[in-house]
Amino acid sequence: MVCLPAAPPALALRTWLGLGLLALLCLGLGQAREKRVIRSKLGENVSLSCCHEIPRSESLQNYRTYWQKKCPGVTLVVLAYSDGTLIEVHDRYKNRTEMDPWDLILRISPMEILDNGTYQCVVQHNSVVVCDESVTLFVTADFSQPSITAEVSASSCESAEMVIVCSSHGGFPKPRISGALNNVSVEWNASWVSESSPSPYNVTGTLVLNVTSDVNVTCSVEHDGLAKSTSLLLEKTNDCVVPPVPPPYNVITASSIVVITFILAIILAARYLPRRVCPHCCKPQDPVEEGMKEGTKPPVSLKVTSETSSV
Structure with a gap:
């Protein structure tokens, strides 16, 4: 039985540290891929890069590429290429999407609000997955000036x-x-x-x-x-017009009664006052006319008695 010498403690420590750093690096890369976000505005064009490119020196044979969108409860295929030929495209993306079979970049134009979501690029070579990466597309639209x-x-x-x-x-x-x-x-x-x-x-x-x-x-x-x-x-205006305070109701009523009574008194006076003039009152005569009437009177005769004449 042969016993192998144990590894020095320092070497073992370096090995574990190396493995730990590698794991953290892989984890960080995975998180970075999951957090990759592309922002675009409504009506603009956007390009989503894939995690793999096919070298021009290689043949497109036996390569299959899928761009798919993850929706709540379902995953729909945006478009798919096989052997460099387009084999499928979703109705919502017809005439709005294209992909180069070599660089595998998905281009969408023009952007719509419904294009929001997470897209996944899947590349297979000879039925083996070469890469599988997601990118989140965030579509925004500017508000009007308030x-x-x-x-x-x-x-x-x-x-x-x-x-x-x-x-x-x-x-x-x-x-x-x-x-x-x-x-x-x-x-x-x-x-x-x-x-x-x-x-x-x-x-x-x-x-x-x-x-x-x-x-x-x-x-x-x-x-x-x-x-x-x-x-x-x-602006708070300084002009302040105080509205007149209307008189109380009883004042208005009393004033109305006084006015109505005064009008009725005038009407009654105008109607009945001429009938109460004294019918025996005569019109004043002119002094000249009065003198003329006195001149027309007959002279007063003097009666002489017998007694007077004898004297």
Whole structure:
């Protein structure tokens, strides 16, 4: 029986360290492959590289390449090549995809929101898998510039209650809406609308303010690290017209009664006053006419008695 000498402790340690570093390297490469992300915008072109290239010096015979997309519960084949010939393409990707049989790069144009997802490139040579790698495609769409509107719901001399609405549309993915009043952060009451999943979003934020002085309102729509902002200056006017206070109801009633009574008195006086004039009253006569009437009177005759004449 022959006994082999034991390995020196230092050599064994170096061996274990080497194996550990190799394992960590392989694990890191695997994670890096899983985390490979390609970003593209709606309507643009994108190229997804595969994990393998076929050398031009080799023949395409016995090579099979699949680009497939992983969907919830199912995996669909985007396109497939065998022996350098296209053998399959999915209906959603017809006339929008192509692949070079040598570099195996998948090109999609134009991008759609539904193209979001994880794609996998599988290369086989003589039925042996040469490579199998995934890449995540992340499609984004820019939101429109936010629009801010303000409407006064109630006002007084001291303040004005305003409803502020900020809206933006046509973006993806679901955004975050934020804002500020004179550079002080404020929370919006936000709502999102999307026709289907996934599809572009329309976002609306509402804010109710009690404005007592001029204030600058800022609304920002953020997604995927990008933000678009709009500001609006709300001015509190100093013109304050105090509306007249209407008199009490009893004052109005009493005033109405007085006015009506006065009008009725005038009407009755105009109707009945001429009938109460004294019928015996005569029209004053002219002094000249009165003198003439006196001149027409016959002279007064003097009676002489017998006694007077005898004297």
